[in-house]
Amino acid sequence: MSPAAPSTTSKVRIPRRGLMLVISSPSGAGKSTIARNLLEDDPEMSISVSVTTRQRRPSEIDGRHYFFKTIRDFEGLRQTDALLEWAEVHGNFYGTPREPVEEAMAEGRDMLFDIDWQGAQQLQQKMPDDIVSIFILPPTMAELQSRLHRRAEDTAEVIATRLANSRAEIQHWNEYDYLVVNEDLDRAFASVKAIVAAERLRRIRRPGLVPFIQGLLDEVPVLT
Ligand code: GDP
Ligand code: ADP
Ligand code: 5GP
Numbered sequence: 001m002s003p004a005a006p007s008t009t010s011k012v013r014i015p016r017r018g019l020m021l022v023i024s025s026p027s028g029a030g031k032s033t034i035a036r037n038l039l040e041d042d043p044e045m046s047i048s049v050s051v052t053t054r055q056r057r058p059s060e061i062d063g064r065h066y067f068f069k070t071i072r073d074f075e076g077l078r079q080t081d082a083l084l085e086w087a088e089v090h091g092n093f094y095g096t097p098r099e100p101v102e103e104a105m106a107e108g109r110d111m112l113f114d115i116d117w118q119g120a121q122q123l124q125q126k127m128p129d130d131i132v133s134i135f136i137l138p139p140t141m142a143e144l145q146s147r148l149h150r151r152a153e154d155t156a157e158v159i160a161t162r163l164a165n166s167r168a169e170i171q172h173w174n175e176y177d178y179l180v181v182n183e184d185l186d187r188a189f190a191s192v193k194a195i196v197a198a199e200r201l202r203r204i205r206r207p208g209l210v211p212f213i214q215g216l217l218d219e220v221p222v223l224t
Contacts, residue, residue: 019132021113024120038193044109046111047113048097134179
């Protein structure tokens with residue numbers, strides 16, 4: 001009997017190398033919305049919850065959106081090498097806890113990172129084969145500004161800082177594998193899903209297919 005082709009949706013889990021999906025954008029372009037949709041849609045994806053010294057927003061839950069820390073505690077994490085990367089963004093510190101990422105990668109699970117360009121660069125240097133990076137662009141600067149206001153989570157001063165910083169963030173667009181313009185959310189989300197689907201099929205992420213391929217080869221009839 002021919003070996004059954006292992007499908008990526010089959011209940012039997014074929015060992016696959018996990019990918020690290022990095023999403024960056026200027027503040028307000030929609031990366032958190034797209035990340036949230038992806039997590040709801042895709043049971044194989046989990047998110048890296050960052051530590052930050054920024055003030056918690058009214059809608060945020062400690063331990064779910066971020067681990068909110070004092071500058072002193074953040075410094076402690078940094079010094080004990082508990083952060084895989086860290087950066088100062090919009091005047092606050094942000095960092096990626098190392099342990100959950102190393103666990104996910106060891107188990108071949110995918111992980112999503114909502115991090116800025118500085119973090120993306122650091123991860124790219126540390127794990128070049130595992131990173132897939134997407135930069136989300138707003139359709140216009142006027143729309144970016146109005147989204148930040150509509151989100152209604154930051155003060156006018158914070159929004160002004162984030163808009164001013166969007167230039168520096170956008171200037172890193174050419175360091176990313178993929179660019180997605182988030183005009184229509186459904187379309188932007190469909191693009192991100194397509195990227196993930198294709199990246200999961202990359203040969204380097206499918207070592208589990210090697211025995212299957214060997215099985216196919218073993219069954220090739222030999223001309224006598
Ligand atoms: P947002 O821009 O509205 O999502 O605002 P946030 O305050 O949630 O994030 C501020 C910035 O910090 C964004 O550019 C994020 O991409 C970045 N950021 C969040 N988490 C991390 C992280 O773990 N590492 C790094 N390097 N940047 C992060
Ligand atoms: P980021 O995480 O990049 O700062 P958010 O995901 O918080 O951005 O999105 C900013 C605001 O814009 C949110 O209120 C979100 O609901 C809204 N938003 C996101 N994508 C779209 C879109 N395509 N059209 C209109 N509003 C959007
Ligand atoms: P916010 O304060 O709006 O949640 O995030 C601001 C920016 O910080 C976003 O661009 C977000 O992607 C980035 N950010 C959040 N967590 C981290 C992190 O752990 N590391 C880095 N480098 N950036 C982060």
